Amino acid sequence: MRVGFTLTVTRENHRDMLATMRLACDLGVRTVRFTPVHENLQHRFRDRAQLAAYAVPPEERPALREEIERVIGFAAANGMITNSRRFLRAIPDHFAGRVAHRCFAGFLYAHVDPFGNVFPCYDHQGALNVRAAGGLAQALKSPEMDRLRHCVDACTHRCWNVGTAEPSLRMDLPALTAQLPQLVRETLFFLR
DSSP states (O other): OOOEEEEEEOTTTGGGHHHHHHHHHHHTOOEEEEEEOOSSGGGGGSOHHHHHTTSOOGGGHHHHHHHHHHHHHHHHHHTOBOSOHHHHHTHHHHHHTOOOOOOOBTTTBOEEOTTOBEESBTTBOOSOBHHHHTSHHHHHTSHHHHHHHHHHHHOOOOOOSTTTHHHHHHTSHHHHHHTHHHHHHHHHHHHO
16 A cells, blocks of 8 residues: 655745655655645635635745745655646745636546536536446536537636645646656556
């Protein structure tokens, strides 16, 4: 069984990102993902003021940038898998509210939950189910999925989490070529 860590980066723990990588390495865990605290997914129902207390404030973002560079170096030196460099380096920008990217949710990938519900992302869930649609291929070609894709295309939130932003970044051709060695390692991790 392969184990991976995910750390939600907050004001309280952003200085512990490298320590988390070291702990994982010491335990034999080869994959550590980082995602900044965000207002989508299950957190979209929370009060924004409550979540704001967890955001990394402007005066601490230079330290966050330095920690991210240490994480990138440690991962490379120890053959560990983590987020793409582009994703990691934009985490401080997420806290500043400045990350813009083209989202491919629903266009090049989609989510299927344990109950068979299909949706592009957690912010755009419809009434589409694999079983009711007659299979995954039919669900992805359905008018309801097209409607959800239009919602994604019009979305201005541009989430910055490993489930939607990271796959979207990797659909970008320059990012694919720049991250090819990492993508091969990740593929091998999931195929073993």
